[in-house]
Amino acid sequence: xxNMQQQFENLTASSLYCDKxxxxxxxxxxxxxxxxxxxxxxxxxxxxxxxxxxxxxTAGEKLMAQSTARRPRRARVAHPLLP
Ligand SMILES: [Zn+2]
Numbered sequence: 072x073x074n075m076q077q078q079f080e081n082l083t084a085s086s087l088y089c090d091k092x093x094x095x096x097x098x099x100x101x102x103x104x105x106x107x108x109x110x111x112x113x114x115x116x117x118x119x120x121x122x123x124x125x126x127x128x129t130a131g132e133k134l135m136a137q138s139t140a141r142r143p144r145r146a147r148v149a150h151p152l153l154p
Contacts, residue, residue, distance in 0.1 A: 087123040089116040098123055 086095040096116045103113040103125065114124040 085114075087114055087116070089118060089121065089123045091121055092116060092118045096123070100126075 085098060087098050088094070089096040096118045098114040099117055101113045101115055102110060104111040107130075109127050109129045112126045112128065113122050114126065115121065116123050
């Protein structure tokens with residue numbers, strides 16, 4: 072029905088080319104995957120909802136963003152717990 076989508080959320084103010092819409096469309100960012108050393112964001116076309124791109128945020132970037140007292144993390148040595 073007449074569901075007006077007037078949600079001005081925190082759109083990353085970026086447009087990416089969408090193959091389906093055949094034009095540059097505003098995208099919304101979605102957290103796709105969390106890895107130990109990085110997070111992967113998916114960019115979804117606001118027009119058709121398909122994925123038009125991805126972005127990786129590495130742990131380094133996050134650390135810079137947090138900018139807490141940085142302790143040098145020792146490289147983890149894999150200790151085999153199994154006998
Ligand atoms: Zn689209």
